[in-house]
Amino acid sequence: MTTGLAPPPRPSYDSGMNAQRIERWGGAVVLLVAVTGVAWLLRSVLTLSNFITIYILVVLVLAIRSGTRVAVMASFISFLCINFFLVSPYYTFLISDPREVIDLVVFLAAALLVGRLAANARYRERTSQQFEEADRLKTALLRSVSHDLRTPITIIKTSAANLQRLGDGLSADERRELSQAIEGEADQLDRLIGDLLDLSRLEAGALTLNCQDNSLEEVAGDVAARAYERSKQERIALSFADSLPLVAFDYGLIRQALTNLVENALRYEPSARKVELRGEIAGETARLLVINHGPNITETERVHLLEPFYRGEHGHIGLGLPIAGGIVAAHHGRLLVEDTPGGGATFIITLPMRKEP
Amino acid sequence: MTLSVLVVDDEPQIRRQLKIALNGYGFEVLLASNGTEGLITAAQQQPDMIILDISLGSEPDGIEVCRRLREWTTTPVIMLSIHDEEKTKVIALNAGADDYLTKPFGMEELHARIQAVRRRIVTDPAAHTKTEIRVGALAINLVTRTVQVEGEEVHLTPKEYELLRLLATHPGRVMTHRAILNAVWGAEYAEMDHYVRVFINTLRKKLRENPARNIRYILNEPGVGYRFVSGDPS
Numbered sequence: 001m002t003t004g005l006a007p008p009p010r011p012s013y014d015s016g017m018n019a020q021r022i023e024r025w026g027g028a029v030v031l032l033v034a035v036t037g038v039a040w041l042l043r044s045v046l047t048l049s050n051f052i053t054i055y056i057l058v059v060l061v062l063a064i065r066s067g068t069r070v071a072v073m074a075s076f077i078s079f080l081c082i083n084f085f086l087v088s089p090y091y092t093f094l095i096s097d098p099r100e101v102i103d104l105v106v107f108l109a110a111a112l113l114v115g116r117l118a119a120n121a122r123y124r125e126r127t128s129q130q131f132e133e134a135d136r137l138k139t140a141l142l143r144s145v146s147h148d149l150r151t152p153i154t155i156i157k158t159s160a161a162n163l164q165r166l167g168d169g170l171s172a173d174e175r176r177e178l179s180q181a182i183e184g185e186a187d188q189l190d191r192l193i194g195d196l197l198d199l200s201r202l203e204a205g206a207l208t209l210n211c212q213d214n215s216l217e218e219v220a221g222d223v224a225a226r227a228y229e230r231s232k233q234e235r236i237a238l239s240f241a242d243s244l245p246l247v248a249f250d251y252g253l254i255r256q257a258l259t260n261l262v263e264n265a266l267r268y269e270p271s272a273r274k275v276e277l278r279g280e281i282a283g284e285t286a287r288l289l290v291i292n293h294g295p296n297i298t299e300t301e302r303v304h305l306l307e308p309f310y311r312g313e314h315g316h317i318g319l320g321l322p323i324a325g326g327i328v329a330a331h332h333g334r335l336l337v338e339d340t341p342g343g344g345a346t347f348i349i350t351l352p353m354r355k356e357p
Numbered sequence: 358m359t360l361s362v363l364v365v366d367d368e369p370q371i372r373r374q375l376k377i378a379l380n381g382y383g384f385e386v387l388l389a390s391n392g393t394e395g396l397i398t399a400a401q402q403q404p405d406m407i408i409l410d411i412s413l414g415s416e417p418d419g420i421e422v423c424r425r426l427r428e429w430t431t432t433p434v435i436m437l438s439i440h441d442e443e444k445t446k447v448i449a450l451n452a453g454a455d456d457y458l459t460k461p462f463g464m465e466e467l468h469a470r471i472q473a474v475r476r477r478i479v480t481d482p483a484a485h486t487k488t489e490i491r492v493g494a495l496a497i498n499l500v501t502r503t504v505q506v507e508g509e510e511v512h513l514t515p516k517e518y519e520l521l522r523l524l525a526t527h528p529g530r531v532m533t534h535r536a537i538l539n540a541v542w543g544a545e546y547a548e549m550d551h552y553v554r555v556f557i558n559t560l561r562k563k564l565r566e567n568p569a570r571n572i573r574y575i576l577n578e579p580g581v582g583y584r585f586v587s588g589d590p591s
Contacts, residue, residue, distance in 0.1 A: 183463075190461055210443060210580050213551040215558050218577060221568030228571040236569050242562070246551055252443060252579035 024066040028074055031058060036081045043086050048100055051086050052107045059111045063118035071115025079108045148192055152185035159185075195319040198256075202326035209253065209330060213246035213354075216279035216288055223258045224277060227266065235266055237274040244279055247286040248354045249331055254288075257327040257335075260320035261290040261347045268294030268345070286351045293344040302337060324349075360475065361385040363404035365395035365422065366437065367414045375408065378464040384471075392417040396425060404432065406471060409454075411438040411445060420452050427453035433474045437462075443580030450533060450581070457531075473529035473587045490525045492586055495564060495574055497525055504564075511563050516541060520556050521564075524575060529587025531578050557583065 035058050039051055055078040063071035083093050087100055095101050159178045167175070201207045217240040224236040258277075265275045269292055276291040297305070306325040321335075324347075328335045333351040340346045362384045364375045369390070376386045387402055389395035392413050399407060407426065411419035423434055436449040436457040446457050455474050458467060490497045496505045502518060504511045513521065519541045524532060534550045542552060557575060566573050576584045 186461070212580075213554065215554050218554065218558060218561075221561075221566070221573070222577055225568040225571040225573055228569060234569050238569055246554060250580075251577065255579060 024070055025073075028062050028066060028070045031062065032074060032077050032081065036085055040085050043090075048082070048087060048103055051082050052103060055082060055107070056111055056114060059115050060118050063115040064122050067122065068116060068119035071119055072112060075108060075111035075115055078111060079104060082107070149189065152189045152192075155185045156182050156189075192319075195323060198323050199319055199326065202323065202330060207253075207327075207330055209250045211248045211250050211331075213248055214251050214254075215246055216240065216244055216286060219249075219251060219255050219258060220277045220279060220288065222255055223262050226259065227262060231266075235269065235274055236262065237276050239276060239278045241280070244281060245353075247351055249351055250327075253327045254331070254349070254351075257324040257349060258288060258290070260324040261349070264320055265290050265292035265294075265345070265347065268292055270294060281353065284353045286353055288349040288351075290347045290349075291340055291344065292346065293340060293342070296339055296343055297337060297345045305337065306335070359383065359385045360406065360471075361387060361402070361404045362471070363387040363389065363395065363398055363402065363407045365389045365392065365407065365413070365419070366410040367391060368410075371410075375467075378467070382468050382471075391415050392419070392422040395422055399426060399430065399432070406474065407432055407434045408467075409434055409436050411436050411449060420448055423449065423452040423454050433478060435467075435470055435474060446531075446578075446581050447533060450531060455530070476587070477527070477530060487526075490528075492525075492528075492574055493572065497521065499526075506563075506565050513560070513563060517556060517560050517563070520553075521560060524583060524585040528585045531582055531584050533582040535582075537582060553583075 035054060039046070039054065059071055059074050059078060062074045083095065083104060084091060087095055087104070089096060095104070159181045163175065163178050217238070220238055220240065224238055227236055228234060262275060262277070269275050273293045276289070278289040278291065280287050280289070306322045325335045328349050331351055333349060336348040336350065338346045338348065362379055364372055364379070364386060366372050366375070367390055372388050372390065376388060379386045387398055387404055389398045392415065395409065409419050409422060413419055413422070417425070419436060423436065426432065426434060433455045434453065436454045437460055438445055438449070438457060439460045449457050456470055458470060488498065488500045490499065494507045499522065504513055504518070504521065520537065523537060523540050534553055535547055537553050538546045538549060542549065546552065561575060564574055574586055576586060578584055
């Protein structure tokens, strides 16, 4: 099972955008043709005012569904359709009754106005939903941040105070322990602040990518070596084909995204096994796989994984995954999560290959 | 001989902590709180090494101080920066800095960098003749131009050997992509960064690096270049 985990804050301009546009405009044309067909069959029974009412309704529906531009187009097409098919003399743009000219011009003006108003209402409703969503997220974020920031500060303060007050009375070991706590918690604080800054830069879209042709194997090796350095244990297996081409990405940022995924995977990896790092090229996409053999990810976790400070069934996830997701999205790639065959979670970074000129 | 180190930083607390730590390592420490004072102290006291903050909060800033120092001295300069920004690092190196450290850093890390820079002055490849470089399982014989890993000879193409020689003769030192291209391929290849990456990749395989156990000889400095390990890789 595959779930897309592209984070929501910014719209992504990929091929899905085009498909959506075709659907919008195509839907409008189909609706107009259908309505005109039915109206044409009933043209001897109904009057001009009936047609005008029906077409106003059509424009209104299209404005709400597809926005201003489609509504404007629909207004003009409706105007022409009524004129050509439904007003005598038929199949010309001539109009025999001058009063019908007034009706039609008023119809056009009304349709344009209605379309506009409806599209505005639709836009406002959408943005207010987005604002509410962002607001909710921000509140949750602030609450967790203040907790995660205050804990290290508290430890630093109490350790320093103890050193000051009890200094000489403490044994050398105790003094060392206290000062180590201060240093360790300061590192923790530094990491957290760095993560927060990254996340806010990612969400503001203010991150500038320094994309160069880089080697997937190099960045994976870098991450694996740092993991070994931290734990002094060989917990990662690398598998990269010899002939992988270079891929354009920001080395520092992708290294960070991969580090976050690997740290997360290591946390749940059974001690008898290794997290596997694999690179592959599939068509026009480069894929970096982080394969874990621990517990499966539940549906709920899958949905919330990229939310900052989400605390899942397996404990605190924090900012690592949202940052990884944001970095990958900034590269126009995707962060996917799949079940590892036999159990575990496989995170996949996909990056678009630069097309040959 | 006691090594004298000049610290130029506008933060009094950082100056104080650095002084305590560096004294603890047995260095003599000189302090300056801004660029102008730093330049004057460097000229009058002739320190053996300068630790220079990039953002000094006043003119001239750290980069400018480094440029001016380089007009008359080759004293090693280690820059301190709070920006983990690749561009700042490249600018600092281009301005003549020998190395950089990103704040916050551990004192042991600073000490290691000072020692690495110091070793480089003592074992400057231009000034000293060294015929063999040994790091871990890797042995490079500069006279016969042969490379061995775990006692077995490794065949390298001339370009691969040149690249390895360049990096290995500057252990612990950041070599920018541009500097590598200039030295190995020539100035007309200055923009061909991907050449370096492809060759480094092949080189790593031939040297039997094993990142999963952190057996590495060539380290990546993201967006800046590469650094050959300075000690024995663990």
